[in-house]
Amino acid sequence: MDVSTSLRIVELPYEERSLLHSLNQTIFGDTQVIRTFERTDLMMLVAWLRGTPVGFKVGYQLQPRTFYSAKGGVLPKVRRRGIARALLHAMLDRVRERDYRRFVFDTFPNMHPGMTILALNEGFQVVQAGYNTEHSDYRLRFAHLFPSNGE
Template sequence: MNFSFYKQIPEKEVMVGILQIHEDIFHDSSALIRKMVNKSKILIVVAIKDSRVVAYKMGYELSNEKFYSWLGGVDQNYRNLGIATKLMEKQHEYLRKHGYKIVQTKTKNRWRQMLILNLKNGFNIMDTYTDKNGEIKIILEKNL
């Protein structure tokens, strides 16, 4: 497994892989690239196996010291192999090296595996709120 870092929209082949995984999980990737372009200091970590994108994790800067871990996913054929954990470790290592002190993320109760992964990796629940769709969102942060 190889891991690649991007600080901008990746080349077409990689982006197609990200969009496929995103579509499978979130059922809509139509606006993802447009949203990515508007993020400050975006960072994308991609897991590649046999020239194929099997997972991604992306986020962006909130401030000089705080980074928001925004979206991510693992191809269903590669789940439960520790890839999401490895992507998180790679992202946090990069963030530490670049001076960030805190990483924040948000999740929902229905994304239980993500919530558990975050808690197991040192995130603390900071707050909750109800989003525009009436779903409770959980705000988590980790000191790097």
């Protein structure tokens, strides 16, 4: 099913972040989206399919020219329809417009193999890897560099 015509991705105002908590609970069974929403350049995106919220992506400034995508997910019943990819591209577009040079995110390939596949398919590079004892999985950091205006 092609969702491109009925999918809408919007940036969520800070005051409406409770929607992220609800989606996060449904998708991951977890009450904590990120440790704190008090972040520089916080960005919260929600994907809506035919009027229903079906996914989210949240990130923030990690360093002055680096944006970190902290968490995201799609409801199980609508996965494998390009929604995660659409959320990723929507965030990349907004991050590029805000003049960041680098976009990074972490994933745990055994817990979330789909994100590893998506990152590799979209041309991201592995820039860091290590074992995370909290999650009992390897953590991979992927990065995408934006060309500067002179490139």
